[in-house]
Amino acid sequence: MAPDDLVLQLATAGQEAAAERLISIMLGGGRDADAAVAALARAVASGAREAQRSPAALLAANAAVTLHLAAKRGAAARIAGAPAALPALVAALHGAAAGPASAAVVGVSTAAAGVAALLEPGCLASLVAALGASSSNETVFNVFVVLCTLAQSGPEAARRVGDCPGAVAALVAALPRATAVAARPSVQHATAGRPDTPLGPVHYASACLCCITEAGPSYARAVASAPGVISALHAVLASGDDLAIEVAAGTLTNLMPHTGPNAALEITAAPMLTALVAAMASGSPGTVTHACMAIANAIQCCAIAFGDAAVRRIATTAGMLPGLVRAAGGEERRLRNAAVQALANITGQGPEAARPVGDAPGALGALAAALRRWGGDANDRLTYRRAALALGCIAHVSAAHARLVAGAAPDMLELLTRALTENGFEAALGASLTIGEILSFCPEWEARVCGAGALEAYVELLRSVGCAGEGAHAMHNACCFFQKTDAKRSAAVPGVIEALTRAASCGKDGVAAEAALAFARFAEAAPGHARRLAASCEALQALVPLADSADERTADAALHALREAASAAPSAVAAALAAPSAGTRGRTLLLLPPLSLPAEAAAALAQMGARAGALHPRVAALEALAAAAAGEAKAVRTKACTACGQHEGEAGGRLRPCTGCKGGPAGHVLYCGAVCQRADRGRHRAYCKLAAAASDAAAAPAGGRLA
Structure with a gap:
């Protein structure tokens, strides 16, 4: 039976058999496969705008379902390569077959050809329009999945999504709605490393925004300036979706360097800080890491916009310091580094901000442990530097705090002494500050400091x-x-x-x-x-x-x-x-x-x-002048055989230097041939040996010649 006839049967009682036959044809390849895709695309296009329960609308929906199932089974690239298929499916997002069509687009987006086709301006614009226009939660969720897939396919793709008119605003506006949308089993995905955990719509929406913020500073600024973005991200942080919270905290971290004072105030308001503290209590290291990074950036933004008092307010938020200290002492490297950065950002805002960190149980021990991890990559070395600075700021608070720092670890003085010169002096400022404060407040420690x-x-x-x-x-x-x-x-x-x-x-x-x-x-x-x-x-x-x-x-x-x-x-x-x-x-x-x-x-x-x-x-x-004269004399010296006096070029001869002393201080000793060199050997031997020895000594390495 021809593909067109099989497509017509999708509106009859034999629709399941017809669908299976069409899928088999598409998986088989060849002209019949292309014809089947084209026939299904025509059915979707012709019935997408019809009334909800009309036969044409039912046929369009069943055709979209068939394309979705075929894409899941391996025909995604073939469907993406059909000229009319994706445009028909994307156009159907605004009609009666929006749900099945959006699921089919999700399936096609798994193929590289599908990503390339969907990144075309027309398809992107239709996807973005569907976010705001669709009343179907299923459609909105599937569009989130598609846009996230596109943005995650590479920085250039993320920029194209971010450049699509209205895309950022539509994503931000739809983000609160995503927290209430449940994932359909047909489009659920499992995250890498946690295969049993399905990703919900809020994760895909947050991840798409996060990818856009990572595409470049101008894109991060565009997201940061979108109306309602901070409150939308707060809704995600309070959603209870651990995976989405991780991505939302990462998005918040990317935005903060590009926010103004009002946004900084909103970020550091009590509800947002409470949500970030709750995220630090998550069982997911990734969520805790991004929450710590968001807090570190929030402190920095707040200090610039509002000063020390605002930083102290953040530090004294219930659960903030215990959560950071717990993270700073954890096993996961990125998590530790993020927590130490946050603690250092707090202590760097003056004695009153550093005091509660020094008083927090376990904080000094966690910072001392960071000094032990002085090697590693650039991030580890940056953490090493921050820990040294944080300890110095805490020691500066009072004599009692200086003593607490000095006694925070049995080998604290040795750690600080090493930090003075290790890693290209990266931690020298913090270590020198800390040791200086210990001596200023506790002169009785001088012998131990010098002994270290x-x-x-x-x-x-x-x-x-x-x-x-x-x-x-x-x-x-x-x-x-x-x-x-x-x-x-x-x-x-x-x-x-x-x-x-x-x-x-x-x-x-x-x-x-x-x-x-x-x-x-x-x-x-x-x-x-x-x-x-x-x-x-x-x-x-x-x-x-x-x-x-x-x-x-x-x-x-x-x-x-x-x-x-x-x-x-x-x-x-x-x-x-x-x-x-x-x-x-x-x-x-x-x-x-x-x-x-x-x-x-x-x-x-x-x-x-x-x-x-x-x-x-x-x-x-x-x-x-003397050096120039010597060089001039050497330059004009006539070149002639040392033994017979014959000049270069006479009788077609070519003068060659003695290989034993050609680098000697008197310049090149020249001969016109082996006969003259042997004849002059008795006279020349002593100088030759001395010149060769001098040349060898000059060329020898500073540490002496190796045996």
Whole structure:
């Protein structure tokens, strides 16, 4: 029987047999299969707009059901490839056969060809229109499934869905309705990893929006600005659908960087915070992770829009801190990282915000545990840095909190000391802040801090960390640390003078002032340390210009350090103060104790320093001239055989260098052939061996030659 005749039987008592026969034809392939798809598409198109119970409408519905069943059994790609099939099904979403047609579209969307066809502007526009126009929950749910499938097929597809006029607004408007729609068994799907859990309409609607927000900042802003989006997501969070809550929390996380003050206020209102706290109590690690990430971003947005008081309100929401602490101590990595980020965002808003975190049972232990996980990928290292900063903020609250931080783990001081230099100094700011606060509030801990290797670690930090941004703040903390510890012990650490010299020369007034104060403290501690400071030309060269800094604190600190050094080694300091880099205040030290030079002597010394300074560019110019002259002489040297004097090109000969010493300091020793080279061997042998040895030594690695 021809496919057209079989399609007509779909409106008779033999509809089931006809449907099975049509499905068999479509699965068999060939021209008959294409004809069957085309016949069914014509039946859908002709009856879709007819009255609800008319024969044509019944035929259209049964034809759509047949296409749906065929797609589920493996004919989705064939149906998608038929020119008229998908347009007919999508157009039917607005008629009597909307339910079966939407189910058929779901089936066809499982094929790549179906996704490509549905992403065409006409099909997308019809799908979006069906969300707002259809009174059938079944149709709305199936459209959610299709749009979600399209958006999840790749970033470009998600952008095309987001670009469809009215798509975002329609999804947001239909989201509350989705929470009340039950999934039909014919279109239920199971999530990966949880095959027994069907995905409901609210999941598909939320997932579609989430994919759009991930397509790029402009798409996230479009979703964030859609009217009612925050309340719609809150409805999802309160829906009880664990899988949908996970996706909605992820969507909320993506939106927050793009929301304005009003949306931030709505996000951090009590109902939304309560829903997020409830999500943190979920048994699903994914749901808890996204809830923690949403809370972390909410804190950040709220701090920017409303300040510390708003952050404290979030932190004191019932169940908030216990939930974050529980997550921070969990086994799942992404969950731990998200919770530590949230705790760090709270503590970073000042002592009053950090206080409840420090007081929360288990919080300090969870942050200490994060310091033990210092390796791993970029996210782990970022968490490591955040944990160190959070501990520093908590230690800054009070002496009691500093003691709590220091005693939060048996190896806390060792963990903080390691964090000063590990992972390219990523956690140096937080670790240096924490150790500094512990010493400020608890000086009795100094011996334990130094015993953990902090002195050596701070020296390494000052010698290697960057001089900008957080690196400069870490340098500042390190210089302050050397003012809080025993000066004699600190000054004896190898490399500390060079490290503080680098800090004094970094170009940051705050850092330079603390470095100068550390120098002064070292010089006060013992004459031997003052002499070490004075013996360092680099340290004096860094301090002298600081004495005339526009920053009074920096200038006073540098003058203090120079006076202390001058007490132990007056001649070295006097020579440094006579240098051209010295300013008025620095040179005034020449007249004051402990130097106390007569004015005439100070003036003569300054004049000599100026003359010496003027010599430097002249010497540099002469050295450059000498180097250029040597190179010029080598360039114009006549090329000739060392043995016979024959020039290159004479008698068609070509000169070749001695391979033993061709890299020697005298340039290439050339011969016109083996005969001349053998004849000259007795004279040349000694130089050749020395030149070869010199070349080998220059090429050897710094650690020496391997045996």
